[in-house]
Structure formats: C-alpha cells, structure tokens
Amino acid sequence: MATSQFPAAEALRSELSEVEQTVRIFPQDVNVELGDIKFKDHAIFVDQNFFEVFSFRLLHGDLATALSKPESIILTQATAKKYFGAETAIGKNITFNGQTAAGSIACFGDNVGNYDIMYRIVWRVSYIKQTV
DSSP, rough: OOOOTOOOOOOOOHHHHTOOOOOOOOEEEEEEEEETTTEEEEEEEOOOTHHHSSOOOOEEEEEETTTSTTOOOOEHHHHHHHTTTTTTOOOOOEEETTTTEEEEEEEESSSSOOOOEEEEEEEEHHHHHHOO
16 A cells, blocks of 8 residues: 655645545554453554545444544454454454554445455544554
8 A cells, every 4th residue: 555644635635626535544553452362453544534535335333423433443344253253343342552442333344345455443543643
C-alpha cells in the first residue's frame, strides 16, 4: 500500500480543489489481549470518513456509525472468530498495546473486494493519537 505523511491529507484538500475527500490509513502491528490470551495482529487506523471513500459491506453493525466513536473497533469475520469463537464480537472489549478500547461494534466479511488494504482490525486514527 502506498503511504504518505499524515499532513498530506489536509494539504491536498486545501491546495487542490479537485480533491473532494481524503482518508488517512495508518497500518500498524498491534498486541491484542483478551484476558490472559495474547495475540499479535495487523490493524489499520483510519479517518472517520473511511466508509465514505471505500465501499465495504459489514456483516454486523452500521456503516453510518461504525467509526463514530474514536475507540470503535471493527474486525474481519475471521478475526472475530479467532478472538471470540462462536460468540458474537459485537460489544466485546479488546485491549490493544495495553489500552482497552470500546467494544467491537462492527464486523466485515473476509473478502473485502479489490482493495490493496491488508488488515484484520480497524480503529480510528484519533484513537491511536490518544494511546501514544
């Protein structure tokens, strides 16, 4: 995935009238804890407008509100199953890098279409800023 510095998004919007929206995507490997169980997983931290720029279908949850709170978590179906087995992931808390985030509020299907975005967990960029 191509990357640029975070300030580039605002600069593009303010300098180029053709740019309608930008979305920042910050990939990061994270340490995930669920009680005594620990995982290392791949997450992306995104802007709240992520679902306005990219078309994804959620299996559970609402696209309009999925990233409404900075601490919202969205998991792929395989990740939800890995962490919670047959139980629903919706409403379950996840600890990432020592910080407990709000409950999972949405779940993607595992096939995300024609995007070159590799992830298992999605959080808002503003959440990572709070935890660093």
